[in-house]
Amino acid sequence: MRITFCCTDTKPEPWLAGLRLALPQAAVTLWQPGAPLADHAVVWAPPQQFFDEQTQLQGIFNIGAGVDALLKLHLPPGAQVVRLDDAGMSVQMAEFVCHALIRHFRELDGYDADTAQGKWSYRKPRLRADYPVGIMGLGVLGQRVARAVAGFGFPVNGWSQSPKHIAGINSFSGTDQLHAFLQASRVLVCLLPLTPDTQDILNAQTLGQLMPGGYLINVARGGHLVDGDLLALLDSGHLAGAALDVFRTEPLPPEHPFWHHPKITVTPHTSARTLRDESIAQIAAKMLAMQGGEAVAGVVSLQKGY
Amino acid sequence: MRITFCCTDTKPEPWLAGLRLALPQAAVTLWQPGAPLADHAVVWAPPQQFFDEQTQLQGIFNIGAGVDALLKLHLPPGAQVVRLDDAGMSVQMAEFVCHALIRHFRELDGYDADTAQGKWSYRKPRLRADYPVGIMGLGVLGQRVARAVAGFGFPVNGWSQSPKHIAGINSFSGTDQLHAFLQASRVLVCLLPLTPDTQDILNAQTLGQLMPGGYLINVARGGHLVDGDLLALLDSGHLAGAALDVFRTEPLPPEHPFWHHPKITVTPHTSARTLRDESIAQIAAKMLAMQGGEAVAGVVSLQKGY
Numbered sequence: 001m002r003i004t005f006c007c008t009d010t011k012p013e014p015w016l017a018g019l020r021l022a023l024p025q026a027a028v029t030l031w032q033p034g035a036p037l038a039d040h041a042v043v044w045a046p047p048q049q050f051f052d053e054q055t056q057l058q059g060i061f062n063i064g065a066g067v068d069a070l071l072k073l074h075l076p077p078g079a080q081v082v083r084l085d086d087a088g089m090s091v092q093m094a095e096f097v098c099h100a101l102i103r104h105f106r107e108l109d110g111y112d113a114d115t116a117q118g119k120w121s122y123r124k125p126r127l128r129a130d131y132p133v134g135i136m137g138l139g140v141l142g143q144r145v146a147r148a149v150a151g152f153g154f155p156v157n158g159w160s161q162s163p164k165h166i167a168g169i170n171s172f173s174g175t176d177q178l179h180a181f182l183q184a185s186r187v188l189v190c191l192l193p194l195t196p197d198t199q200d201i202l203n204a205q206t207l208g209q210l211m212p213g214g215y216l217i218n219v220a221r222g223g224h225l226v227d228g229d230l231l232a233l234l235d236s237g238h239l240a241g242a243a244l245d246v247f248r249t250e251p252l253p254p255e256h257p258f259w260h261h262p263k264i265t266v267t268p269h270t271s272a273r274t275l276r277d278e279s280i281a282q283i284a285a286k287m288l289a290m291q292g293g294e295a296v297a298g299v300v301s302l303q304k305g306y
Numbered sequence: 307m308r309i310t311f312c313c314t315d316t317k318p319e320p321w322l323a324g325l326r327l328a329l330p331q332a333a334v335t336l337w338q339p340g341a342p343l344a345d346h347a348v349v350w351a352p353p354q355q356f357f358d359e360q361t362q363l364q365g366i367f368n369i370g371a372g373v374d375a376l377l378k379l380h381l382p383p384g385a386q387v388v389r390l391d392d393a394g395m396s397v398q399m400a401e402f403v404c405h406a407l408i409r410h411f412r413e414l415d416g417y418d419a420d421t422a423q424g425k426w427s428y429r430k431p432r433l434r435a436d437y438p439v440g441i442m443g444l445g446v447l448g449q450r451v452a453r454a455v456a457g458f459g460f461p462v463n464g465w466s467q468s469p470k471h472i473a474g475i476n477s478f479s480g481t482d483q484l485h486a487f488l489q490a491s492r493v494l495v496c497l498l499p500l501t502p503d504t505q506d507i508l509n510a511q512t513l514g515q516l517m518p519g520g521y522l523i524n525v526a527r528g529g530h531l532v533d534g535d536l537l538a539l540l541d542s543g544h545l546a547g548a549a550l551d552v553f554r555t556e557p558l559p560p561e562h563p564f565w566h567h568p569k570i571t572v573t574p575h576t577s578a579r580t581l582r583d584e585s586i587a588q589i590a591a592k593m594l595a596m597q598g599g600e601a602v603a604g605v606v607s608l609q610k611g612y
Contacts, residue, residue, distance in 0.1 A: 115565065270412075
């Protein structure tokens with residue numbers, strides 16, 4: 001097995017060492033232009049030149065859950081694209097989303113502002129029945145988040161492309177049921193893959209259907225959100241706030257109004273980080289399985305885009 | 307049934323109306339000095355005069371989980387003290403503690419400080435295996451919190467007076483095992499009842515045994531914590547921070563150093579608020595059960611103090 005590694009913004013040495021340890025029979029090398037042909041690739045945001053040269057790839061392993069950027073490139077024909085299907089990301093996503101939800105629901109920013117002024121004052125407790133949480137995207141990450149949110153007693157709605165039945169979740173699916181799903185939700189969590197169908201899906205029309213005082217948590221991709229529509233709905237008061245971890249351009253440009261908006265919490269795409277050890281173990285196991293002719297989880301449908 | 311209501315810092319009208327609705331046969335009145343004798347009382351922080359006058363009480367229902375303040379008074383002999391045993395409080399406690407834990411573990415205050423300066427920067431993810439969470443007190447609230455924390459994949463240690471066996475929790479008990487429990491924990495959550503045995507239990511000696519970089523979450527009573535010992539351990543760097551919801555004097559006095567300490571998050575005793583509707587339903591059901599000679603949950607042992 002010849003493995004080539006081509007990951008932008010990633011320190012290569014520990015990955016190379018980890019992959020060599022996990023797959024001692026494989027030749028693992030860092031890609032550079034003109035490198036010999038490999039049969040497997042571990043990638044994050046590679047240049048087009050990488051795929052133009054590496055024409056013999058059978059498996060392309062993306063070290064993240066989202067493959068939207070990868071699928072914009074011309075890939076070698078016949079190669080399977082495999083994404084991480086958990087590798088420690090779903091629990092991070094669950095804790096990040098629950099934190100943002102509780103912070104908003106319990107008005108903890110308001111309490112922090114009070115105590116910064118030395119003020120000891122109560123707020124009337126909100127009822128969780130008034131805060132149904134809608135989760136868009138019910139893959140590995142979405143289901144894990146839905147379970148965690150339901151565990152805190154919030155009513156949970158789920159929306160996905162194809163119908164899913166998950167205990168304790170009110171499930172909606174397809175374009176037909178999108179509005180019913182939104183109208184039944186006050187907090188909206190986006191965990192969708194970014195595809196042509198879901199690009200710009202968080203817009204004036206959809207966000208405007210959330211219950212008044214709605215709150216958006218976007219932990220998927222910046223391309224899901226129409227930035228100006230969110231700002232208008234925050235200004236009108238229909239939405240109470242947003243926690244945004246992903247942006248159309250990353251890093252978020254210095255002049256962008258999200259940075260210092262009083263109703264928006266910005267984090268630098270950190271909701272679910274790739275954990276190296278878990279990822280290497282998962283990728284190595286899948287490479288061996290594929291080599292043995294077995295099916296593996298996380299193979300991307302080039303047609304669906306996820 | 308004659309019910310008298312005597313709750314400091316509580317608007318009486320909605321409680322009286324709710325109790326009358328739940329117990330239409332009962333006479334429900336707001337206590338005032340010289341009022342007729344009742345057989346049941348609903349109380350929060352009543353004056354000693356209340357119990358001096360109300361000598362015929364059979365059931366004293368406390369509208370909170372902690373009865374430490376109540377048990378400092380002289381109670382009429384033969385009266386049973388009953389505390390709320392959940393009434394919507396355990397889920398609030400679970401979400402409050404998980405929020406504080408995730409905020410610390412994921413360095414979200416650090417990210418907020420960065421974004422306030424327009425800085426897009428990553429921090430190396432911490433490993434949850436390095437953050438075992440110790441929970442002191444494994445009653446209704448403690449067990450609910452332990453379950454929620456374990457659900458996010460943190461190792462969980464539990465410590466209680468008497469041995470308890472709870473799936474997924476490393477259980478410790480009694481004074482003998484306190485140090486082993488502390489040494490195995492980096493985050494410490496206090497949910498103990500306040501009794502003479504647990505007064506000042508969070509002190510230099512105990513907190514000093516936590517793993518370096520320890521973090522304290524106190525959602526029980528201010529009397530558990532020796533304030534100066536916490537400050538010294540924060541100054542020395544042995545503890546990384548604390549989230550404090552309860553204080554020796556409440557409201558926290560304006561001059562207290564906790565208010566503006568950079569490593570301490572203060573909230574005004576709001577981690578688990580008494581929810582009126584749930585509490586009235588629970589108290590009414592218990593009054594009827596006691597009247598029918600049945601045993602009810604939440605009867606306080608005057609000897610143990612909880």
